[in-house]
Amino acid sequence: MQASNSRRKLAPTGFARHGLLVLLLTLLGGCSSPLVKPGAQTVDGLPLSTPLSWSDLGYKGQRLWTRDGVSLNALRIYTDIEAGEHVFRARLRGERDEGARFRAGLSDVEIAELIVEGLRTSSLVNVRATDLRPAHLNGRSGFRAELAFDNNGGLHYRGLVLAEGEDGSLSFLMYTAPAGFYFERDRAAVEAIFSSLAGG
Amino acid sequence: MSAPVVGEEHRARARSYKFSESPRKNCRSALARDALALLRTLLVVSCLLLTACATPTVDRLAPAAPPLDAASDEAGLIMQMNRYEEDLANSAALVRDPALNRYLSELTCKLAGDYCPEIRVYLVRQPYFNAQMGPNGMLIIWTGLLLRVEDEAQLAFVIGHEVGHYVERHSLARWLKLKSTSNLALALQVLGGGGLIGAAASMGAYGTLYAFGRDQERAADDYGLMRLRELGYDDHRAGTLWAAVWEEEKVRDKELLSSIFATHPASEERRDRLTQAAATDGGTLGADAFRAAIDAQRDEWLGDEISRRHYAQTEVLLQRLGGLPFDAAQTHFYRGEMYRRRAHAGDFELAIAAYRDAIATGNGVPANWRGLGLALRQLGRNDEARSAFDEYLKRAPQAEDRALIEGWLR
Numbered sequence: 001m002q003a004s005n006s007r008r009k010l011a012p013t014g015f016a017r018h019g020l021l022v023l024l025l026t027l028l029g030g031c032s033s034p035l036v037k038p039g040a041q042t043v044d045g046l047p048l049s050t051p052l053s054w055s056d057l058g059y060k061g062q063r064l065w066t067r068d069g070v071s072l073n074a075l076r077i078y079t080d081i082e083a084g085e086h087v088f089r090a091r092l093r094g095e096r097d098e099g100a101r102f103r104a105g106l107s108d109v110e111i112a113e114l115i116v117e118g119l120r121t122s123s124l125v126n127v128r129a130t131d132l133r134p135a136h137l138n139g140r141s142g143f144r145a146e147l148a149f150d151n152n153g154g155l156h157y158r159g160l161v162l163a164e165g166e167d168g169s170l171s172f173l174m175y176t177a178p179a180g181f182y183f184e185r186d187r188a189a190v191e192a193i194f195s196s197l198a199g200g
Numbered sequence: 201m202s203a204p205v206v207g208e209e210h211r212a213r214a215r216s217y218k219f220s221e222s223p224r225k226n227c228r229s230a231l232a233r234d235a236l237a238l239l240r241t242l243l244v245v246s247c248l249l250l251t252a253c254a255t256p257t258v259d260r261l262a263p264a265a266p267p268l269d270a271a272s273d274e275a276g277l278i279m280q281m282n283r284y285e286e287d288l289a290n291s292a293a294l295v296r297d298p299a300l301n302r303y304l305s306e307l308t309c310k311l312a313g314d315y316c317p318e319i320r321v322y323l324v325r326q327p328y329f330n331a332q333m334g335p336n337g338m339l340i341i342w343t344g345l346l347l348r349v350e351d352e353a354q355l356a357f358v359i360g361h362e363v364g365h366y367v368e369r370h371s372l373a374r375w376l377k378l379k380s381t382s383n384l385a386l387a388l389q390v391l392g393g394g395g396l397i398g399a400a401a402s403m404g405a406y407g408t409l410y411a412f413g414r415d416q417e418r419a420a421d422d423y424g425l426m427r428l429r430e431l432g433y434d435d436h437r438a439g440t441l442w443a444a445v446w447e448e449e450k451v452r453d454k455e456l457l458s459s460i461f462a463t464h465p466a467s468e469e470r471r472d473r474l475t476q477a478a479a480t481d482g483g484t485l486g487a488d489a490f491r492a493a494i495d496a497q498r499d500e501w502l503g504d505e506i507s508r509r510h511y512a513q514t515e516v517l518l519q520r521l522g523g524l525p526f527d528a529a530q531t532h533f534y535r536g537e538m539y540r541r542r543a544h545a546g547d548f549e550l551a552i553a554a555y556r557d558a559i560a561t562g563n564g565v566p567a568n569w570r571g572l573g574l575a576l577r578q579l580g581r582n583d584e585a586r587s588a589f590d591e592y593l594k595r596a597p598q599a600e601d602r603a604l605i606e607g608w609l610r
Contacts, residue, residue: 096453098509103543108604110574113541120507125292125325132601143604150292 352486364423434483439475529563
């Protein structure tokens with residue numbers, strides 16, 4: 001009897017069982033990444049269309065889409081970076097920290113410099129931006145560029161950037177992948193995403 | 201100078217954005233990372249404190265010593281360092297310029313004397329003042345050190361100092377001290393845990409373990425000065441170098457920035473000791489040979505220095521370099537780049553003046569006009585900016601940013 005009572009006391013009620021189930025599912029859900037399905041969609045205010053599916057490891061304002069893992073292909077989508085924020089939203093140590101901060105009024109050339117400097121201070125070497133050209137992002141004037149860099153282990157990467165810094169805030173997409181295979185494999189898909197963003 | 205990397209590099213990496221991490225992970229693990237960094241620091245400090253009382257005595261290393269007994273303390277230490285050397289050899293941060301590496305190896309060989317065959321030099325692209333000697337004969341020099349050195353005599357002192365650590369087996373003494381505590385294995389595991397942080401940073405972690413004591417640093421200084429004199433260099437240059445880099449250290453924002461001196465902070469005491477120890481009546485400077493050796497790389501290192509974004513220190517450095525017989529236009533240009541990027545009140549005017557100084561030397565590097573145009577545009581002086589950009593595009597018709605600048609000009 002006592003044992004039975006004891007068990008009854010310890011046994012969860014229906015409500016508690018339901019709560020535990022929800023908690024468990026929530027925790028399990030946290031282990032996986034939401035899937036970005038092919039097609040037209042609005043991502044943090046940017047209306048775009050992707051021909052491929054991606055896993056999204058990021059969050060609002062700082063998306064990180066990948067197909068095979070971040071070191072193999074990564075499409076980063078930063079939106080509405082304000083003046084004074086780090087270009088990659090990295091942590092800054094107060095007002096006097098001279099990190100790679102976005103400033104209102106920067107030209108496209110200077111925004112490209114800022115992105116390159118942000119990469120340089122992220123343990124990457126031989127970072128270069130090439131073929132900078134005017135482009136549109138969500139109907140605003142901006143630019144696009146190609147990137148190249150090496151990681152610390154010596155692996156060579158290439159990348160694409162589409163950015164705009166009009167109206168005092170910065171939004172940009174940056175695709176990076178090892179130059180050997182992954183960059184070219186998904187380049188057309190990324191170009192299609194960039195094209196879908198031109199009109200806004 | 202001797203003990204590596206950890207201070208600036210490790211702390212800078214701990215607080216910097218990790219490009220390889222996801223933002224979610226970045227956000228979620230910020231506290232965990234800070235806690236880990238704190239744990240590492242505490243662990244190392246604990247090890248050092250626990251071992252501070254006893255300094256094992258080790259004999260000086262004999263040149264071409266016979267192979268080590270595999271069971272010896274030193275064999276284990278050297279095995280660890282050899283693993284790091286293998287990683288380092290593959291690092292993209294290694295400067296592979298053959299002529300510069302040959303120059304550094306030959307100078308090191310001269311300073312190492314009978315120990316020459318045992319020492320290998322690696323030049324690592326890092327914009328901080330650091331050199332480091334492994335007990336296995338691996339000598340690492342950072343490009344930020346070469347940027348700050350003025351002549352061969354100063355570089356010879358730094359290398360001689362590092363050879364001193366090697367000859368006196370200071371790393372082994374340190375290792376034995378650490379091994380006397382049961383925390384060593386754990387310390388190594390924690391410090392070595394950042395497999396993704398790259399060879400240089402890993403070396404930094406090890407550097408904390410091998411941070412030499414004041415007596416060992418003095419002994420290495422004495423060795424470096426002795427070798428300077430034996431080879432006919434002007435030994436006053438050691439104190440001059442230390443005084444110069446101390447000026448940079450003085451303007452550091454101590455609440456914000458780690459020391460430029462990796463693990464071994466500059467001190468007035470060391471500067472004064474080196475200055476007072478100078479005894480030669482003149483001697484070789486080797487300024488021309490040194491400048492010729494670094495000339496092809498210096499532009500890249502100055503760019504790295506600007507990208508470091510520690511502008512107060514960079515300003516002091518560029519002011520000093522501007523007084524030396526390096527390429528004056530190059531130094532003016534990077535002063536312009538520094539002020540333009542810093543963008544404090546009055547900085548665009550200073551940048552414009554610096555770019556114009558560079559142009560006035562007769563230097564035709566197109567980037568001078570590009571920087572000038574960007575700074576003028578920021579001040580709303582658009583007509584002058586247009587003129588500067590026109591000149592830039594005329595001088596650099598294949599410029600990567602041509603389309604963007606033409607777009608603005610239209």
